Every structure is written in C-alpha cells, then in structure tokens.
Amino acid sequence: MPSLKDVARLAGVSTSTVSRAINGTIRVSEETRLRVEKAVRDMGYKPNLVARSLRIRSTRLIGLVVPEMQHETFISFIRFTEEAAEAKGYNLIIGSTNSDPDREERFIENLIRRNIDGIIFSRVSDKSHVLKILDRTKIPVVIIDRTLEREDIPSVVMDNYESGKLVAEHLLSLGHRAFACITGPLDIAINRDRLAGFRDTVLAGGGTLEDKCIYEGNFKFESGKKGIAYLLDTRAQFTALWAQNDYMAVGALNLLSERGIKVPDEISIAGLDNIQQSWMMRPSLTTVAQPFREMCTHAVDIIIDRTSRHDEAKEKTRVMLKPELIVRETTGRPPERSVPAEQINGERSQ
Amino acid sequence: MPSLKDVARLAGVSTSTVSRAINGTIRVSEETRLRVEKAVRDMGYKPNLVARSLRIRSTRLIGLVVPEMQHETFISFIRFTEEAAEAKGYNLIIGSTNSDPDREERFIENLIRRNIDGIIFSRVSDKSHVLKILDRTKIPVVIIDRTLEREDIPSVVMDNYESGKLVAEHLLSLGHRAFACITGPLDIAINRDRLAGFRDTVLAGGGTLEDKCIYEGNFKFESGKKGIAYLLDTRAQFTALWAQNDYMAVGALNLLSERGIKVPDEISIAGLDNIQQSWMMRPSLTTVAQPFREMCTHAVDIIIDRTSRHDEAKEKTRVMLKPELIVRETTGRPPERSVPAEQINGERSQ
DNA sequence: ATCATTTGTGCAATCGATTGCACAAATGAA
DNA sequence: TTCATTTGTGCAATCGATTGCACAAATGAT
The missing domain is CATH 1.10.260.40 (lambda repressor-like DNA-binding domains)
Incomplete structure (x- = not known):
C-alpha cells in the first residue's frame, strides 16, 4: 500500500x-x-483513514447500540442507520448488548477508545450507567425510539400518542365500541403514551376500554398469546383489540386461530410496527408503521451536526415523527348483531 | 482524554x-x-485504539458485507458474526450493498482504507470485481453461505446437498411419493446442490420429481406464491412440496390458503432457514435450520487465524456444516386414498 | 574481585496522515 | 522601479500509541 x-x-x-x-x-x-x-x-x-483519523480526531464512524437482533424493530434501526450513515460517508459499528450491562459497557468503552464520532442508542434505560461514561467524554449521543428523563440527551421518537389515536379512530369508524389492549411494559414512557392516545380517543368516540380489558405484555410473541388468552378467559368484553406491537398481535392471532375464533369476523386485531409477517400472513395484519427510515436519518443527522460544530451550547433536541396507519385484513366491522364478547368467548374457550 | x-x-x-x-x-x-x-x-x-491501530497495523475490526437486510438470513449473519467477533475482542463494521456494485465497491474501498483486519462476504457473485480489489491487498477474506469457483478463497457453507436429503427422507417416511420443488436461482451452486440432494434421495426412495414439478424461484415471498400457482395451474402431480427457503414456503402457504387447499391434509410443505415466521405462523412450518451461529463463528475464526500468522501459505479452507431438520405442522401423511394430485388441483384451481 | 548475563528502563524512530508557519515567487498598485 | 499583497509550496511538529536499540543496575558465575 x-x-x-x-x-x-x-x-x-x-x-x-x-x-x-x-x-x-x-x-x-x-x-x-x-x-x-x-x-x-x-x-x-x-x-489511510486510520492515520487521518488520528490526526484530525474524527473517524467518520458511528456506533449503534441495540439490545438484541431478534426483533425486527432493531433490524430496521440497523438497516436504516447504515443507509443514512453511508449516504453521508460514515460507516457503522454495531453492537448488540443482549441486555447485558457488562456487554453494553464493554461495547461503549470500545467505541470511546476507537474515537467514534457519535453513538446512537436504541432502548437504553434511564438508569443505564453508560450515560455517565458518556458524560465524561464529549461524544454526541442520540437516543432512538425512547425518551429519557434527562432532557439534555437528544432523542428521536415516533409520536406514540398519535399511533394509539390512529388505531382507535380506525376501529371506531368501523363501528367498534368495546375495546381491549395488550400493551408493552408500562414502566416505559412511550408505551404509556400509546395507551393514552388509544384510550383518550376511544373514550372521546363513545367507546369503552375497561381496566380488565388491558393486559400488560412484554412485546414478545408469547406475551401476545398469553394476553389474549387472559382476556378471553376472564371474559373481558370487547370486539376490537390493539396489541402495541406486531409480535404480540401475531401471538394473539395465533391463539385465536387455535381456539377457532375468526378474525376479523368475531374480533378485530391491530398491531404496530409493520413487520414482514404483518403482510405475509393470512389474514394480513392491520398495523401502524413506524417511520423508521426517517427516525434513523434524523439520528444520524443529529450526530453529524453535533460533531461538526463542536462545543457549542447544546440545545435540546427532541424529534418526533408521525406514524402511519396501514389497514389490512384483521380489522373489520364488529359482529353483526353485536353479540356480547362474553358470549363468543363462552362458546369457544375450553 | x-x-x-x-x-x-x-x-x-x-x-x-x-x-x-x-x-x-x-x-x-x-x-x-x-x-x-x-x-x-x-x-x-x-x-486510544486509533493510534494503536496505526502503529501495529491492525484494527481489530472486521467488515461484513451483506446484500440487503430484509431477508432474515442476512440478519442472522449480522447477529452471529457480531456475537462471534465480540467474543474475540473484535468489532464489526457492516455494510449492505443493496446489490448495487457501486455501493459494494465504495464500501470495500472504505474498509481497505480503514485498515480492517478481514472481510466476510455473504453472497458475492463469482464475477464481483471486488475480489480483484481484495487481491491487491492482503486482507483476509471469507465467503459465507456460498462457494466460489476460485478455490483460494475460504468459504463457510452449510451442507446444502444434505439439506435436500433431510427433507426428502422426512417426506418419504411420511409416505409421499410424488414431489415438487420451488428452488432458488439455479445459476448458484448451493441451490443446485440442494436440489440434487433432494432429487437423488427422492428417486432412491422410489419417489418422483418430474421436471414440470420444479419451479425456479428467487427466494422471495412473491416467488413462492407464483411458484405454487404455476405448479397447481399446470396440474403438476405431487403431494409434497419443498421450497428452498422459508419465504417462498410462506408464499406458497399463503396462496394455498387463498385457494382453500388444506396443509398438510392435501399438500405437505417444507421450507429452509427456520425464520421467525416458521414457528409463529399457523400451521407452523416444517423446515431445515441452517447452522448460522456456527457458520459465523467459523468465518470469524478464519479471519483471525489468517491475520495472526500473516503471510504463510494459504491452505484452502472450505468449511461445511450440517443442517438440521425441524419437523412442525406443515408436513403430514399424504391424502388418505392417495387421490391423484391432478384431481385435487382440478377441483380447486379456478 | 572480575567479568558475563540478565533485568528493567528510557530514548527516539515510526505508523501515515494534517496543518501552522515561514518563505519564495508571482502579481498588483503606486 | 519599488513596495505591498497574494499565491503556492515545503519544513517540521503533531495526533497517541509501539518497539528496536542502548545502557545502567542487579545478579550470578568463577
């Protein structure tokens, strides 16, 4: 060379x-x-970029931290962040932490030592000690898909309240009045926001969302199955269900199919995320698409912006983007003569 | 700092x-x-790793090139390669090329300039000029999930012939005798291998796999739909179908469901890859799992091995790993009184 | 006590770029 | 023609580590 x-x-x-x-x-x-x-x-x-980086103290590298790579959400982050970074002449180093604090710390340390230009986090917890590490350096950081208490850290999220609203409006317009919801973990702000948007809109539209029609899941397939089973077995009354992500929606559909309950004829189901399965499956899933591409582009832009004008006062940056409702086959009009959900459940479950 | x-x-x-x-x-x-x-x-x-890298001429960085991030296969490569690299103290830079030669070239150039320790390719074509670029440097390269004509390039693949064999054995043992197959692109060696393993075993077991029962797809969902539609509409006779990847299998199932053909009662279906959907869907998909984790671990090991003992004679390295059959719900005994497939098709199509 | 060997440390070059400063040549203004 | 300004180039320091070589001190052998 x-x-x-x-x-x-x-x-x-x-x-x-x-x-x-x-x-x-x-x-x-x-x-x-x-x-x-x-x-x-x-x-x-x-x-030689190594030599160049050493001299100019900038590597044109961005680090992306994801908790895992099973959920399509994180895959989307990787995909679109790489795309955005490449478009700006940056490369991407990725690390998945498997929710292991040690691994997370190791990875961040590495990024710091590699003199990375910025780090994008998806899903860090408020208490992650990693943020302290980062405070000691002046590496730009962006949180994606979550907001933290600490307001000085820029974040990019979807308008989660709006997503709940979109789903509720859609279902209300189909004629539904009795609703249920399988949420994500409610200690996380964005999930509470989703629920609030859903509930507010349902109630404003003359519908009901009783407490016993709410099940707190964990975003996984199994939790969707459990959630719907719980709702059916406790004879909660509803004709439409929103699962706060697609994996749980798929889980719910799976169990309904097991029990021979027809979707959307007997129950309407909507999800959120627009994962591949949502359009490949039958019936295809009505869902809310998150604007992942835009989110990642923004995140990358924020990083690059902050590296260029180095030490200026950091204004608070919180980007919030609009979700989009995608109507497919799992949502339809409520059962003809508005059979009480109780009755439906009664027939089928066990 | x-x-x-x-x-x-x-x-x-x-x-x-x-x-x-x-x-x-x-x-x-x-x-x-x-x-x-x-x-x-x-x-x-x-x-500071940048300074260190400059001096010792090794960055402890590995580059991973994937054609895209839609297919779960490539996600698996990313996931497990990152895992293997992290375990050895390496970090991973990823780039997806979107099958765009320019992007591919840009990315490789970047990696070279970044003094990367090695590059793992998934799915490069034999004619990719990128390999020429790499010949000019002495950066270790590994091809994953494909073998090239050029024997001097190390590769890690699954035993594709074996995968076809496993599926065929399973279906034969259920009693099937008339088979069909939706293949991947047949200009690619591994897909021909899969088909050969399938066909050889089918024939050896007294079954048939007629030419008109073979449809060449492109690994995508749509192509699975088209494939099965073609097979049904041309009245090919078969009771069991193997799609050479899960996306096509899902596509096929989708169409069968549309036409009201029951799986596995009327037709048995098997896939390959073991994607998430395969176990989340109903009926769950019988498939062959590729040993992705092992493949990636091997790939990383080969890279690290070659970087350490720098210029020694490169022996030819071709690692081949065993696939695993996962039996689920889409395969079963052939229709009771062995109704000719023709008749089944006749009833249903159009 | 004398010399050879081992051990521990520092000096300075090196990896391959970027960049402040100095300076010569070219240009323009008077 | 004379001086000020602009333009183009090179010297050498720098980024932050690693490492060959030299050398002093400690140790061991005789």
Missing part, C-alpha cells in the same frame, strides 16, 4: 502538497494538482 | 514503560507496574 510519501516522491512535491491537492483544503496550482492526481492514479493510492 | 504521556508523567516513568506495563509485552518490575496501574486508574486512562 503506497502512502502519501510515496505519492509525493513520484509527483516530485512534498507530502503537504499532495494532502492539499487531494483534500482541496488550500489552493494548489492547476499544474501540480494534475501531476499529483496522476501520481495518485498510477500508484493506486488510497488514503 | 488523558494519553499515555500523561499517565507516564504522573507515574514518573517513560511512555515505553507504561505501554509495556499495560500490554505486558515485556517484563516490568512489580513496583513500577503497580505505580503505573494506579496512575492509569487515577486518570481514567483509556488507550
């Missing part, structure tokens, strides 16, 4: 000149520029 | 000594080691 020095020698100029000719930081005479360019081509010279 | 020099000053020794105390490359007296360690702790010193 030829270095700057080799190119300089071949072109008969100093390394400074070659560097300037390449980067265009300072004017170089037309003539020498051409000579340098020729030398660069002839030798197949490729600037 | 304190540097070696700062630590050295605080500990009252030279930077060389600090470096040696930290890395343990050369013996340092117990006493100074303790002094250095204390200084390191007191200052919260973290070695």
Whole structure:
C-alpha cells in the first residue's frame, strides 16, 4: 500500500502538497494538482483513514447500540442507520448488548477508545450507567425510539400518542365500541403514551376500554398469546383489540386461530410496527408503521451536526415523527348483531 | 482524554514503560507496574485504539458485507458474526450493498482504507470485481453461505446437498411419493446442490420429481406464491412440496390458503432457514435450520487465524456444516386414498 | 574481585496522515 | 522601479500509541 510519501516522491512535491491537492483544503496550482492526481492514479493510492483519523480526531464512524437482533424493530434501526450513515460517508459499528450491562459497557468503552464520532442508542434505560461514561467524554449521543428523563440527551421518537389515536379512530369508524389492549411494559414512557392516545380517543368516540380489558405484555410473541388468552378467559368484553406491537398481535392471532375464533369476523386485531409477517400472513395484519427510515436519518443527522460544530451550547433536541396507519385484513366491522364478547368467548374457550 | 504521556508523567516513568506495563509485552518490575496501574486508574486512562491501530497495523475490526437486510438470513449473519467477533475482542463494521456494485465497491474501498483486519462476504457473485480489489491487498477474506469457483478463497457453507436429503427422507417416511420443488436461482451452486440432494434421495426412495414439478424461484415471498400457482395451474402431480427457503414456503402457504387447499391434509410443505415466521405462523412450518451461529463463528475464526500468522501459505479452507431438520405442522401423511394430485388441483384451481 | 548475563528502563524512530508557519515567487498598485 | 499583497509550496511538529536499540543496575558465575 503506497502512502502519501510515496505519492509525493513520484509527483516530485512534498507530502503537504499532495494532502492539499487531494483534500482541496488550500489552493494548489492547476499544474501540480494534475501531476499529483496522476501520481495518485498510477500508484493506486488510497488514503489511510486510520492515520487521518488520528490526526484530525474524527473517524467518520458511528456506533449503534441495540439490545438484541431478534426483533425486527432493531433490524430496521440497523438497516436504516447504515443507509443514512453511508449516504453521508460514515460507516457503522454495531453492537448488540443482549441486555447485558457488562456487554453494553464493554461495547461503549470500545467505541470511546476507537474515537467514534457519535453513538446512537436504541432502548437504553434511564438508569443505564453508560450515560455517565458518556458524560465524561464529549461524544454526541442520540437516543432512538425512547425518551429519557434527562432532557439534555437528544432523542428521536415516533409520536406514540398519535399511533394509539390512529388505531382507535380506525376501529371506531368501523363501528367498534368495546375495546381491549395488550400493551408493552408500562414502566416505559412511550408505551404509556400509546395507551393514552388509544384510550383518550376511544373514550372521546363513545367507546369503552375497561381496566380488565388491558393486559400488560412484554412485546414478545408469547406475551401476545398469553394476553389474549387472559382476556378471553376472564371474559373481558370487547370486539376490537390493539396489541402495541406486531409480535404480540401475531401471538394473539395465533391463539385465536387455535381456539377457532375468526378474525376479523368475531374480533378485530391491530398491531404496530409493520413487520414482514404483518403482510405475509393470512389474514394480513392491520398495523401502524413506524417511520423508521426517517427516525434513523434524523439520528444520524443529529450526530453529524453535533460533531461538526463542536462545543457549542447544546440545545435540546427532541424529534418526533408521525406514524402511519396501514389497514389490512384483521380489522373489520364488529359482529353483526353485536353479540356480547362474553358470549363468543363462552362458546369457544375450553 | 488523558494519553499515555500523561499517565507516564504522573507515574514518573517513560511512555515505553507504561505501554509495556499495560500490554505486558515485556517484563516490568512489580513496583513500577503497580505505580503505573494506579496512575492509569487515577486518570481514567483509556488507550486510544486509533493510534494503536496505526502503529501495529491492525484494527481489530472486521467488515461484513451483506446484500440487503430484509431477508432474515442476512440478519442472522449480522447477529452471529457480531456475537462471534465480540467474543474475540473484535468489532464489526457492516455494510449492505443493496446489490448495487457501486455501493459494494465504495464500501470495500472504505474498509481497505480503514485498515480492517478481514472481510466476510455473504453472497458475492463469482464475477464481483471486488475480489480483484481484495487481491491487491492482503486482507483476509471469507465467503459465507456460498462457494466460489476460485478455490483460494475460504468459504463457510452449510451442507446444502444434505439439506435436500433431510427433507426428502422426512417426506418419504411420511409416505409421499410424488414431489415438487420451488428452488432458488439455479445459476448458484448451493441451490443446485440442494436440489440434487433432494432429487437423488427422492428417486432412491422410489419417489418422483418430474421436471414440470420444479419451479425456479428467487427466494422471495412473491416467488413462492407464483411458484405454487404455476405448479397447481399446470396440474403438476405431487403431494409434497419443498421450497428452498422459508419465504417462498410462506408464499406458497399463503396462496394455498387463498385457494382453500388444506396443509398438510392435501399438500405437505417444507421450507429452509427456520425464520421467525416458521414457528409463529399457523400451521407452523416444517423446515431445515441452517447452522448460522456456527457458520459465523467459523468465518470469524478464519479471519483471525489468517491475520495472526500473516503471510504463510494459504491452505484452502472450505468449511461445511450440517443442517438440521425441524419437523412442525406443515408436513403430514399424504391424502388418505392417495387421490391423484391432478384431481385435487382440478377441483380447486379456478 | 572480575567479568558475563540478565533485568528493567528510557530514548527516539515510526505508523501515515494534517496543518501552522515561514518563505519564495508571482502579481498588483503606486 | 519599488513596495505591498497574494499565491503556492515545503519544513517540521503533531495526533497517541509501539518497539528496536542502548545502557545502567542487579545478579550470578568463577
């Protein structure tokens, strides 16, 4: 691998000149520029980014921390963040922590030592000690898909309240009045927001969402199954169910199919996330699409913005983007003569 | 951020000594080691990996090239490669090329300039000019999930022939005799291998796999739908179908459900890959699991191995791992009185 | 006590770029 | 023609580590 020095020698100029000719930081005479360019081509010279990074203290690397790679949500973050980063000439280092604090810490330490330009977190907890580590450096950080108590940390989220609202409006317009919900963990703000949007809209529209029609899940398939089973078995009355993510919706559908309950004829189901399965399955799932691409693009932009104008006062940045409702087959009109859900359940469950 | 020099000053020794105390490359007296360690702790010193990489010409970074991030296969590669790399103290830079040669080239160039320790490719084509680029450097390369004509490039693949064999054996043992197959692109060796394993075993077991029962797909959902539609509409005769990946199997199931054909009562279906949907859907999909974790671990090991013993003669490395059959609900005994498939199709299609 | 060997440490070069400063040549203004 | 300004280039320091070599002190052998 030829270095700057080799190119300089071949072109008969100093390394400074070659560097300037390449980067265009300072004017170089037309003539020498051409000579340098020729030398660069002839030798197949490729600037060494490690050396460059060391000198200019910027690596054009962004770190992305995800808790795991099973959920499609995180895959989307990886995918779109990589896309956005690549478009800006950055590369992406990813690390999944498996929700293991040690691994998380190791990974962050590594990123710091690698002199990374910024870090994007998805789903960190408020108490993550990692944030303390980051406070000690001045590496820009963005939280994606969650907001933290600490307001000085920029975040990018979907308008979660709105997502609940969209689903409720849709179901209300189909004629539903009795609702149920399988939520994500309610210690997390965004999930409470989703629920609030859903509930507020349901009630405003003359519907009901009783407490016993709410099941707190954990975003996994199994939890969707459990949730719907619980709701059916406790004879909660509802004709429409919203699961706060698609995996739980799929789980619910799975159990309904097991029990021979027809969707959407007897119960309407909606999810959130728009995972692949949601359109591949039958019946296809009505859901809310998160604007993942935009979220990631924003996150990357914030990082790059903060690295460029280094030490300026950090204004608070909180980006909130609109979700989009995607209507498919799992939602329909409520049962014809509005059979009480209780009765339906009674027939079927055990 | 304190540097070696700062630590050295605080500990009252030279930077060389600090470096040696930290890395343990050369013996340092117990006493100074303790002094250095204390200084390191007191200052919260973290070695700068960029500087280190520049000097020792090794970054402990591995690049992973995937064509896209929609297919779960590639997600698995990312996931397990990251896991394996992290376990060995390496970090992972990923890039998806979207099958765009320019993007691919840009990404590879970047990796080279970043002085990456090795590159893992999934799904490169034989004619990818990228390999030429890599020939010019001596960066270790591994191909995963595909073998190339060029034998000097190490690869890690599943035993694809075996996967076809496993499926065929399973279906034969259930009593099936008339088979169909929706393949991946047949210009790719591994797909021909899968088909060969399937066909050989079917025929050896007294079954049939007629030419008109083979449909060449492209691994996507839609292509599974099209494939089964084609097979049904041309009245190919079969009671069991193998789709060479799960997305196509799901597509096929989707269409069968549309046409009201019962699985596995009327047709048995098997896939390959063991994607999430395969166990979440109903009926759950019989499939072949690829040993992704092992594949990725091997790939990382090969890279690390080759970086350490730098310029030795490269022996040819081709790792081949065993697949595993996972029997679920979409495969069962063939229809009771062995109704000719033609008749079944006749009733249903259109 | 003398010399060879081992042990521990520091000096300074090095990896490959970028960049402040100095300076010569070219240009423009008077 | 003379002086001020602009333009283009090179020297050498720098980023933060690692490491070959030199050398002093400690140790061991005789």
